[in-house]
Amino acid sequence: MPPMPASKEKTSISVFGLGYVGCVCCGCFAELGSRVIGFDTNTTKLDLINSGKATILEDKVDALIGKHVATGSLAATSDAQHAVWNTEVSILCVGTPSTEKGHLDLECIFDAAAMVGEALRQKDDFHTVAIRSTVLPGTNRKVTEIIEERSGKKSGVGFGVVSNPEFLREATAVDDFMHPAHIIIGDGCEQARQSLKAIYAGIDAPIREVSTEAAEILKYVNNAFHALKISFTNEVGRICKETGIDAREVMSLVVADKILNISPYYMKPGFAYGGSCLPKDLKALKTISHDNYVTTPIIDSIRYSNVSHIISGFRLVTGFKKKNVGIIGLSFKPGTDDLRNSPTVELVEKLSGKGYWINIFDRDVEFSALAGKNKEYIDSVLPHLSVMLNERLNDVVDQSEVIVVTKNEDGLSDLVSRHPEKVIVDLVGLAGIADHPNYHGICW
Numbered sequence: 001m002p003p004m005p006a007s008k009e010k011t012s013i014s015v016f017g018l019g020y021v022g023c024v025c026c027g028c029f030a031e032l033g034s035r036v037i038g039f040d041t042n043t044t045k046l047d048l049i050n051s052g053k054a055t056i057l058e059d060k061v062d063a064l065i066g067k068h069v070a071t072g073s074l075a076a077t078s079d080a081q082h083a084v085w086n087t088e089v090s091i092l093c094v095g096t097p098s099t100e101k102g103h104l105d106l107e108c109i110f111d112a113a114a115m116v117g118e119a120l121r122q123k124d125d126f127h128t129v130a131i132r133s134t135v136l137p138g139t140n141r142k143v144t145e146i147i148e149e150r151s152g153k154k155s156g157v158g159f160g161v162v163s164n165p166e167f168l169r170e171a172t173a174v175d176d177f178m179h180p181a182h183i184i185i186g187d188g189c190e191q192a193r194q195s196l197k198a199i200y201a202g203i204d205a206p207i208r209e210v211s212t213e214a215a216e217i218l219k220y221v222n223n224a225f226h227a228l229k230i231s232f233t234n235e236v237g238r239i240c241k242e243t244g245i246d247a248r249e250v251m252s253l254v255v256a257d258k259i260l261n262i263s264p265y266y267m268k269p270g271f272a273y274g275g276s277c278l279p280k281d282l283k284a285l286k287t288i289s290h291d292n293y294v295t296t297p298i299i300d301s302i303r304y305s306n307v308s309h310i311i312s313g314f315r316l317v318t319g320f321k322k323k324n325v326g327i328i329g330l331s332f333k334p335g336t337d338d339l340r341n342s343p344t345v346e347l348v349e350k351l352s353g354k355g356y357w358i359n360i361f362d363r364d365v366e367f368s369a370l371a372g373k374n375k376e377y378i379d380s381v382l383p384h385l386s387v388m389l390n391e392r393l394n395d396v397v398d399q400s401e402v403i404v405v406t407k408n409e410d411g412l413s414d415l416v417s418r419h420p421e422k423v424i425v426d427l428v429g430l431a432g433i434a435d436h437p438n439y440h441g442i443c444w
């Protein structure tokens with residue numbers, strides 16, 4: 001195990017909620033050198049902490065709680081005001097369970113915010129509040145409003161609220177806390193961000209200052225991704241078992257590829273996938289599972305997800321109610337003239353089917369050079385492609401009311417900046433055109 005970071009005296013912290021996350025925070029922040037006061041509405045948890053015991057069964061936490069209660073750097077209180085008045089930062093780690101109907105119950109976090117707000121009414125010094133619980137986007141704003149209302153102070157002046165999600169896993173919580181992939185600090189005022197950075201000094205991990213909403217949604221996205229990975233891997237496992245293949249060997253090869261598989265590749269929000277390989281090979285894997293009576297809902301639904309994305313692109317373009325649409329880039333990716341299963345071809349097909357007038361520029365696609373399966377494909381889905389293709393980027397921009405960008409082109413940003421009245425729909429996330437007044441990204 002890597003060594004614990006060295007400790008030194010620093011910012012005092014109150015931890016609201018002494019469950020899994022709060023108890024680990026108490027032990028770890030004390031270990032990092034802060035003086036910590038724990039607060040919980042459950043008095044049994046307060047008694048446990050004050051007798052030097054963890055409130056949870058978790059490796060290494062008991063030892064940290066015992067050590068720091070003994071030295072006096074950690075104590076628990078039933079008095080929320082005392083906790084706030086005697087610390088510079090309050091970290092909210094209260095529960096955010098699901099209601100019976102499946103909604104998130106944020107009552108505890110709003111109650112904790114109210115308690116902090118009440119206490120701040122009679123505190124002169126600036127106070128930082130960090131939301132460590134997993135909460136829906138928009139919660140930071142609501143917590144800020146509650147504290148403003150209860151304290152009579154202005155956010156950014158008397159106090160600041162930052163979003164600081166926790167990513168620890170039970171059973172390895174202390175190691176996860178001390179050696180995180182990164183520390184996320186979602187917005188808040190400068191003073192609040194600085195005091196939060198100070199309490200993490202000693203942890204060797206990048207601090208990422210991001211928007212509040214990105215910090216709030218991140219934990220949900222991470223956990224959905226983890227659940228997806230587990231379920232996808234188990235679907236592969238079931239297919240492999242039925243076909244006499246060792247899934248452990250297959251998945252160890254999948255994760256060994258750090259270039260295309262375990263990497264940022266294919267993980268940039270943008271337009272739908274396409275081309276001659278992904279759709280075909282996905283179909284083949286689906287067929288193998290079907291033929292072997294293996295149920296694989298995730299693998300089966302990937303294509304539906306992709307089709308929904310093409311439809312959302314179509315709705316974005318048609319939402320402007322302008323009939324002349326220019327398309328920059330038609331093949332499924334830059335540097336190829338392969339039009340087979342290009343999502344842009346599907347988009348063009350839908351638009352022209354609805355009577356839109358389409359003008360296409362793609363420097364990789366020369367109509368007379370299309371041949372073989374590529375030509376057969378395009379003749380079947382876009383028989384009038386030759387009249388839509390235009391060799392000059394300028395002409396396409398000039399003649400279109402809506403310009404849909406699927407590939408970067410030299411000079412494109414200058415060209416569109418001369419036409420502020422045109423609508424720009426960016427399907428790939430290009431640099432240099434986002435400041436256009438009528439710019440719309442597909443996922444941003």
Ligand SMILES: NC(=O)c1ccc[n+]([C@@H]2O[C@H](COP(=O)([O-])OP(=O)(O)OC[C@H]3O[C@@H](n4cnc5c(N)ncnc54)[C@H](O)[C@@H]3O)[C@@H](O)[C@H]2O)c1
Nearest residue numbers: 017018019020021040041042094095096108111112133134
């Ligand atoms: N358990 C995990 O592994 C984990 C990991 C990362 C994030 N989270 C998130 O962290 C949050 C806390 O999770 P947990 O597992 O520690 O929950 P938990 O249920 O173990 O603990 C929550 C604690 O909050 C206390 N509480 C409720 N209202 C309070 C109030 N107004 N003031 C003070 N204390 C109050 C409860 O008495 C309880 O002790 C949740 O949002 C959870 O989703 C949990």
